[in-house]
Amino acid sequence: MTAQINEERAVAQIVHQQVQGMLTKDLDLLDRVIASDAKFGHITGQVQSKAEWLQQIRLGRMRYFGSREVLFQVTIHGDQAQVVMRNELDARIYGFRNTWPLQSTVKLLKGAHGWQIVESRASMY
Incomplete structure (x- = not known):
């Protein structure tokens, strides 16, 4: 059980980073x-x-100002993890600024150097 909790914390840390x-x-x-x-x-x-x-972040076309986490769920199966999170994300995307209520599904894989994000899909909630 402790190993699972530690893995969940490691996954959460990557997504929060x-x-x-x-x-x-x-x-x-x-x-x-x-x-x-x-x-x-x-x-x-x-x-x-x-x-x-x-590149879009580097050029300022996607700029993020703040995020308020509403939901954060981690599921781990072996070397694969999924995080479902909801954030109210204050961002300017291609010139339009808004606070977006986003639900993101983030997939991670664990390799030799730890967990890394391999996919993220966002939708409005």
Whole structure:
């Protein structure tokens, strides 16, 4: 039981680091916690690669100001994990700023260097 709780904490830490990296525009942190082949599905249905998403942050086209966590659930099966979270995300996306009520499903894999995000899909709730 303790091992499972520790794994859940490790997964939660990675996802919280992603949110923190978004808010602080810490591209190095985001690069570490996200796998190189990760995909990001946005509320518009657009899917971006990690490189494309980080470029949008770098250019300021996606800017994140604040996040209030409403729900956070971790499920782990072996070396795969899924987090379902709801956040009220204050962001400016392509020039339009709003507080978005987002539900994200984040998938992670555990490799030799620990957990990394491999996929994230967002929708409105």
